[in-house]
Amino acid sequence: MPILQSTFKPLFQFKNGFVSTVYSGILRKVKIEQKRERIETRDEDFLDLDWSYSAEKSNQVIILLHGLEGHAQRPYVTATAKLFNQNGVDAVCMNFRGCSGEDNRFYHSYHSGATKDLDDIVQHCIKNKNYSKIYIKGISLGGNVVLKYLGEDRVLPQEIKAGIGISVPVHLDGSSTELQKLKNRPFAIRFRKHLIDKLKIKQKQFPEQLKDEHLKTLKTLRAFDDFYTSKAHGFKDALDYYTKSSSLQFLPNIKVPTLIINALNDSFLSSECYPVKEAKHNDNLYLEMPNYGGHVGFIQKGDVYYNEKRALEFVRQFDTHN
Known part of the structure; x- marks a missing residue:
């Protein structure tokens, strides 16, 4: 798809990438009620999932993946969950292995390309929770996992309707x-x-x-x-x-609508992390590159950040096609 023109306009004090990154990562607070569920993985380890729900029973869910050494209570995760809950979508926040407050059972844990656990959660949402519409959003490392998962050589469940990656180190x-x-x-x-x-x-x-x-x-x-x-x-x-x-090599194979938002002043990202060519050659891939935002720091006026608002807008854009 053509590269999207970003409409993100940060408050003046948050035009600095370092300031926006630190503020959103350390100082932001979000209140949300979550309920924990533990599921077993295919290799006999466990995953802790933190759920929050919309006011009315929903057939839609967004799966949220945190970044390196994060967890499901980080504000950049819970804020998206809260916004989607307020708009009729349940949310399940994944804790990567060893990130829920309890070490996992094996020597191995999680990494940027480990997609089997995400697949286990998707299957859990379909088979055990009966969701008919699934959206997946990943932040930073979690975004790389999401994009790789969507582009790997697998038949994706038809319930997956859209993917979103924020501040993603695709290289x-x-x-x-x-x-x-x-x-x-x-x-x-x-x-x-x-x-x-x-x-x-x-x-x-x-x-x-x-x-x-x-x-x-x-x-x-x-x-x-x-x-x-x-x-x-x-x-x-x-x-x-x-x-x-690296998810970069998997982007050409993505077959569901997928949005990537990577700020141009994100100090964590190299030039290869802005996949312009891949987006131009894949009708399902939407790339937005705001001038500002730092690393997961898309702060705007009000309690909702720009990337959260855009995630909701993006999945709503494809509701008529589902």
């Missing part, structure tokens, strides 16, 4: 390089701390694989992916993981 190697740069140092340090803390918890269950001397060498996010993420999930190294898990 993981490029995004990893950006995160190593000085401009992103505060974010990289924060991510690394959370990841190392998770490994220290997992170390109790797998002491031989996660020795203290190993953890001390993980000075960067790429080193973490080289040591743990890649090896734990069957890749040779970080580059192999990035190459095979």
Whole structure:
């Protein structure tokens, strides 16, 4: 599809990408009531799902995926759930393995290209919850999972009507390089701390694989992916993981209406993360590149962020075709 012209106009103080990223990620608050459900995965692990519902019984649900080291209570997740609930759509917020407050059962956990858990949730929504319309929205890492899932070599259930990816590092190697740069140092340090803390918890269950001397060498996010993420999930190294898990290569195969919103001042994204060519050659792919927004920081006047409003508008756009 042609590249979409963005109408996003941030408040003046949020034109700065760093400010909007920090404010939306750390300072924003959203109140919502959620009910937790635990389901078993196909490999005998578990997933914790946090549900919220519309006032009236709905046949529609939006599945929401958080970003790196996030969880289902992060405001960028719950705000979308709340908005969709207010507009007649139930919401299920997925916690990636190990992100719900309890470590998962295995040495492996989650990564940017792991789509089987998302498929398990989709099947759960269809077979056990009887939803006839499913929308899927992912943020950052979660967005990469969504786009890869939609473009992989599988027959998608007809119940899936639309996909949305926000601030998506569709080229993981490029995004990893950006995160190593000085401009992103505060974010990289924060991510690394959370990841190392998770490994220290997992170390109790797998002491031989996660020795203290190993953890001390993980000075960067790429080193973490080289040591743990890649090896734990069957890749040779970080580059192999990035190459095979990047959603960019799967975008041409997407066959359901899918919206990507990546801000041009997102310091986490490399030039390859703006898939203009892929969008122009796929009638189902809609790419919007606002000048502002930082990383998941599309702050506008009021309680609803621009990317949340656009997600609702986008799925409504295709209701008549369902």
